[in-house]
Amino acid sequence: MLGLMFAIAGIGLQSCLFEEDDNFEQSAATRLTEDVNNYMELLQSAPNGWLMEYYIGPDYALGGIPVLCRFTKDKVEMATTLPFGGSVPGQKYSSLYTVKSEKSTSLSFDTYNPIIHYLASPGIADEYNPNATYGGDYEFVLRSGDKDKIVLEGKKYANTMVLTRLGDDVNWAEYIKKANVVSEQAFRDVYNLVVDGKVVGQFKRFNWVLTYTPSTGGESVEMPFFYTDEGLKLRIPIQVDGMEAVNFRWNVRTMTFNCSDAGAEKVSIVSSFPEDAHLYYDFEGTYKLTATKPYFNWDTYETERWDDPVSLTVRIEADSINYSYNMVEVNPAESPDDANFLHKPIPVFYGQEDGQLYIMPTPLAYDYDWDYYPMALCLVYPGTWDGEYVEFSAADIRAEAFLKGNITSESPFTLTFKGMAKVVDEYTGEEHIVPSYGFALMSYEDDSYESTMGHRRWFNHVKLERIDKE
Amino acid sequence: MKKIYTALLFSVALGLGLSSCNEDKVDFDHSIFENKEAQANAEAAKNDFDRWLDANYLAPYNVSFKYRFEDFESDITYNLVPADFDKSVALAKIVKHVWIDAYNEVAGPDFLRTYIPRTIHLVGSPAYDGAGTMVLGTAEGGMKITLYNVNDLSLDHIDINMLNTYYFKTMHHEFAHILHQRRNFDQAFTRITENGYVGSNWYIYTDPETGEVYGRSDKQAWQAGFVTPYAMSEAHEDFVENIANYVTHTQSYWDNMLEQAGAEGAALIQQKFTIVYNYMKETWGIDLDKLREAVLRRQTEVERLDLTLPEDASNETTNSNAE
Numbered sequence: 001m002l003g004l005m006f007a008i009a010g011i012g013l014q015s016c017l018f019e020e021d022d023n024f025e026q027s028a029a030t031r032l033t034e035d036v037n038n039y040m041e042l043l044q045s046a047p048n049g050w051l052m053e054y055y056i057g058p059d060y061a062l063g064g065i066p067v068l069c070r071f072t073k074d075k076v077e078m079a080t081t082l083p084f085g086g087s088v089p090g091q092k093y094s095s096l097y098t099v100k101s102e103k104s105t106s107l108s109f110d111t112y113n114p115i116i117h118y119l120a121s122p123g124i125a126d127e128y129n130p131n132a133t134y135g136g137d138y139e140f141v142l143r144s145g146d147k148d149k150i151v152l153e154g155k156k157y158a159n160t161m162v163l164t165r166l167g168d169d170v171n172w173a174e175y176i177k178k179a180n181v182v183s184e185q186a187f188r189d190v191y192n193l194v195v196d197g198k199v200v201g202q203f204k205r206f207n208w209v210l211t212y213t214p215s216t217g218g219e220s221v222e223m224p225f226f227y228t229d230e231g232l233k234l235r236i237p238i239q240v241d242g243m244e245a246v247n248f249r250w251n252v253r254t255m256t257f258n259c260s261d262a263g264a265e266k267v268s269i270v271s272s273f274p275e276d277a278h279l280y281y282d283f284e285g286t287y288k289l290t291a292t293k294p295y296f297n298w299d300t301y302e303t304e305r306w307d308d309p310v311s312l313t314v315r316i317e318a319d320s321i322n323y324s325y326n327m328v329e330v331n332p333a334e335s336p337d338d339a340n341f342l343h344k345p346i347p348v349f350y351g352q353e354d355g356q357l358y359i360m361p362t363p364l365a366y367d368y369d370w371d372y373y374p375m376a377l378c379l380v381y382p383g384t385w386d387g388e389y390v391e392f393s394a395a396d397i398r399a400e401a402f403l404k405g406n407i408t409s410e411s412p413f414t415l416t417f418k419g420m421a422k423v424v425d426e427y428t429g430e431e432h433i434v435p436s437y438g439f440a441l442m443s444y445e446d447d448s449y450e451s452t453m454g455h456r457r458w459f460n461h462v463k464l465e466r467i468d469k470e
Numbered sequence: 471m472k473k474i475y476t477a478l479l480f481s482v483a484l485g486l487g488l489s490s491c492n493e494d495k496v497d498f499d500h501s502i503f504e505n506k507e508a509q510a511n512a513e514a515a516k517n518d519f520d521r522w523l524d525a526n527y528l529a530p531y532n533v534s535f536k537y538r539f540e541d542f543e544s545d546i547t548y549n550l551v552p553a554d555f556d557k558s559v560a561l562a563k564i565v566k567h568v569w570i571d572a573y574n575e576v577a578g579p580d581f582l583r584t585y586i587p588r589t590i591h592l593v594g595s596p597a598y599d600g601a602g603t604m605v606l607g608t609a610e611g612g613m614k615i616t617l618y619n620v621n622d623l624s625l626d627h628i629d630i631n632m633l634n635t636y637y638f639k640t641m642h643h644e645f646a647h648i649l650h651q652r653r654n655f656d657q658a659f660t661r662i663t664e665n666g667y668v669g670s671n672w673y674i675y676t677d678p679e680t681g682e683v684y685g686r687s688d689k690q691a692w693q694a695g696f697v698t699p700y701a702m703s704e705a706h707e708d709f710v711e712n713i714a715n716y717v718t719h720t721q722s723y724w725d726n727m728l729e730q731a732g733a734e735g736a737a738l739i740q741q742k743f744t745i746v747y748n749y750m751k752e753t754w755g756i757d758l759d760k761l762r763e764a765v766l767r768r769q770t771e772v773e774r775l776d777l778t779l780p781e782d783a784s785n786e787t788t789n790s791n792a793e
Contacts, residue, residue, distance in 0.1 A: 037511070074515055095555060096517075096538060110538040112554040112594045112621055122549040122598050130598035133549045139541060155541075 032101040039107070040099050042145050043071040048170055050150070050163040053226055053233070054080070056119055056208075057135030058157050060235065063208025064226030066179055067115060068172050069163075071097065076109065079172050081180050081227065084118030090176035099142070107152060108139045120156075137161075178229035182250045185322050186227075186257070187352050188271040194256075195240050196266040203269060210269075212238070231257050232269075243267055252321055253281045276407070277355025280322045283348075286330065286468035287415075289314045291438060291459035310459060312341060313467070316348060324349050325357075343441060343457055346377060348405075357405035357415060359439055359462075361397050363449060373443040373453060379403060380438040380460050381421045392442055395424060397449050401436060405464065413466035437461050518779050519559055526566055527590075531583055535562055536591045548605075553592040553620035560777035561592065561620055564633065567775055569641050572764040577756050585648050589614040594621040607640030612648035615641060625777065630769050638765070639714045646710035653753050659745045660705035663695045663738055672703040692731035695738025712746040717762040 024031060043050075049070030056062040069078045076097045081089050095113035100106060109116045118124070119136025126132040137154030140161070144151045150163040191203040193212065203210040203223075210223045224235040231250035238245050243264040248257035255271035273279075288311065295308035313330040326345035344365065349358040363376045378396040401421035408416045419436045438460035445451040516524075519537070527533040537559075539552035553561075573582050596619040597605040608616045617637050668674075675686035686699040696702050701711035716724065728736040750756045 033511075074517060095552075098538065108539070108541075110540070110552050111558070112552045117551040117594070120549065121551050122595050128602075130596075130602050130604075131549055138551070 032105070035105045036099050036101050039105055039142050039145060039150075042147075042150065043099070043107075044073065045147070046070070046165045048166045048168045049077070049172075051166055051175075052152075053162045053164075053235070054116075054136075055154075055159040055161055055224055055226075055235065057159075060159055060209070060222070060224040061135060063224040064235065065208065066175070066226050066228060068166065068175065076113070078113055078115035079176055080115050081176050081183065084114040085121070085124075087114040087118070089180060090173045092172065105142045106140060106155070107142055175229040179227045182229075182231055183227045185252045186232075186250060186255070186271065187322060188255070188273070190272040191257075192270045192272050193238070193240070194268045194270045195243075200240060202272070210234075230260070238267070240267060253279075255279055273355050274353075278407075279355065280350050281318070283316055283325065283350070283357055284318055285413075285466055286313065286315045287464040288312075288467050289327075289459075289462065289464055291462045293458045293460065306460070314342065314464070316464075319347070322350060322352065341457075344375070346439070351404075356407075359403040359405075359417065359419075361399055361401055363397060363447075364441070366447065373445065374447040374449065375456065376442050376444060376449055377439055378442050378455075379419065379421050379436045380440050380458065381423065381434045381436040392440065392452050392455065394444070394450050394452050396421075396452075397442070397444075399423065403436060403439065403462070415464040417462040417464075519555070519562075522559075522779065523562060527562070530579070531570070531586050532588060533586055534589050536589060537562065539593065540591070548597040548599075549595075550593050550597060550618075551595045551621075553594040556625060556778070557594075557620050557623045558592050559779055560625055560628070561617070561623060561637075563775055563777050564628070564772055565590070565637070565641070568633075568638060568765060568768045568772065572761060572768050573756075575764045576761045577754065581754070581756075585612075585645070585652070587613055587615050587644070587648065591616045592620045593618045595619065596622075606636050607644070612644075612651060615644055617641075628772055628777070630772065633772075634718045634769075639718050642714035642717055643710045646713040647706065649754060650706065650709060650749075655709060655749045655753075656745050659709060659742055662742050662745075663708070666694050666696065666702055667704050667708070668702050669704065672699050672701075688727075689730050692727050692739070693735040695731070695735045695742070697727065697739060708742070709746060712743055713750065713758065716743070716746075716758055717765045719762075720766060 026034075047070075049068055052067040052069055053064050054067040055064040065081055067078055067080045069076055074096060075094050077092045077094045079090055079092045083089055087093060093113050093115050095109060095116075096111040098108045098110050100108065116136070116138045119134040120138050121136075122133055123130045125134045135157055137156050137159065139155040140152035141155060142150065143153050143160075148165045152161045152163065153159070154161065189205040191205065191210070192199045193201040193203060199215060201212055201214040203212050205211075208224060208226055210225060211220050212223055213220045223238065225232045228247075231248040233248070234246050236246075243259075243266070245259040245261055245264040245267040247260045248269060249260045250257055255273075257269040259265055259267040291310045292307040293310050294303045295305040296302070297304045314327050315330055316325045316327050319326050325348045327342070327348050328345045329342040332341040332343075346359070347362050347364075349360060350356075351358050359377070359379070361376065361378050363374070366374050376397045378392055379399070379401045381401075399421050401419065403417040403419035405415035405417050408414050417437065421434055421436045423432045423434050424430070425432065438458070439462070440455040440459070441457040442455050443453040445453060523535045523537075527535040537553055537555070539550070570582060570586070591614060593616060597608075599605060604619070606618055617640070619636055622632070622636075673686055675684045675690050676682070677684070686702075688698060691697070691699040691702060694702065696708060696711075697715045698711050701708040728739060731739060747758050750758050750761075
């Protein structure tokens, strides 16, 4: 009887389970290998490589940087905008990579490459916690991929990073250089969101994250971005008035990022300045320079007057954008008096904090055709015992001093230069803060600028009046 | 008859029960254990360094020299980065010349073949633990040695002292653990400085008079009868520190240590070292003096070694992807 029970049980328990159709035609192992091979092929299929939107820190905390990468059979070449542990921005660094099948198909940069490993290195980010890093990832899950776009997810910080196929005509070094120019020129950390000429909100920038606060109030939103060769790209689109804006083109003349996405061209991110600030390019133009200079009587060997008038036409020309200009004389040959002309371009600086012009002590470019001795620009300040007489010392070139171009009239646009200098008394060693109204071109014995030989040109009470515009 | 009938029925049922409707054959071609395509890919993906490692580490010693970072080989509590390729090449050659070949020279090749850890894993960065201490190397159960901070190696100027501090002392140290775990040493050793072992406080020195706490210096350890502060943690560490420090230092270093240790400290160190020396000689047939001579000579030879791959190695491999 027991046997019969077994028999019945045996018949009852047998199964034809294996007749079920396979869900997949091929085994799991084969499919995984295929996935690896497909991604390898895809990565290598871009002859000029990919633009990787590399986001840093937990939850995109530091924002992003562009990393260009090109995959060959066993190597990857990378370049980026920042110097990482001595790497040169824009230069290509090569290392190995692996696409492998783990819990999912993943991409690992598994030998050292400063471009992708520096931000993940311990011992750099925090001196009190050497195990800390800046939050860079170098191992990724391959989420999806097609001909033009591969989506990665960082294994440690889970940031999504997109690889976009680079056109064959993109020059890597140019791309990186341009992205760095944008980053340098867009120096403000406060911006307005402007839609169709109307301010609708404000951004504060920290690293590569814009924190947006709508003008109407409401919660702030963090918007990670990275600088591109044209401007910037937000990680996720900003939505305003039914428009979606992601890509922005930089215009340094207006200090504005203008949206370049179809349908959202009216959206701009505009640098925000203090109220009386002017943009760098506002100062470019032609001016009448008026000043006073000492009059030396060669018969009596005395300085007779300190207020001999000087007048010349100068042009303020852009030099290092958002940083400095050159002030050059327009027609030096036509200057009425040999003592008047500027002799060489005078560096003028743009104050990024307040949007004003400054003149500061600076060594000048050395030119053997004109000068037998090195020259520098020093500031003029009243002397201690004889009216406006001042004895320049070698220290004046290194003095903490400035002349600020105060805007005394908007029409005609007029700048009146005033400032201060920290002067050290040669005998007592005491420091005095004294007012300053002008500048002088000084000659020095040699280019160590240790010993002065006196002034060559002297411009006190300097005023610039714009003459090329309405 | 009934019994036979029952038995017959049982066997028929059993037969039916165990039969299966699956007509699929076992798919040997696509086994996860022997995935031919993946293997072919892996073989094709090998570069010249991989082939050099196959010939110099894998084939002779069955050692997997992992210069490519693998997170499952690493301790995930540390933030680490991979080793630089060129520096890995240099270190692989240095380790072979100064460590592997030194043992071969003194003990013959079979010795290392039997006892060498099967994995050497390189990591580019240091590993910093919670206290901010830099971990230089670790060994796990005699199976794996991890060498950290490889990217700090300067290829223009190979600094033997740095190599000793970071790598060779660690490797000799960990390898000596493997040896004594196989055949233990004379327990008389543990009794010589029985009261000197301080466990995990080995790096802390407390001034007996003022009670102030300092980092323990080498000299303080020497005077207490130990070759390094770390040797004070416990007897097994003490034992292997003797070997690691003896073979990586010159006789004059050793003599200076004994002199600085004072009469009492020197006597203790010498007593212990005699046991260490005899253990290595009698148990493993290794004369530590000869091993030291080989290690030190080979260290000086490093600067004459070619630490690069052959010229064509830096080019991209030309193997086609086997389909």
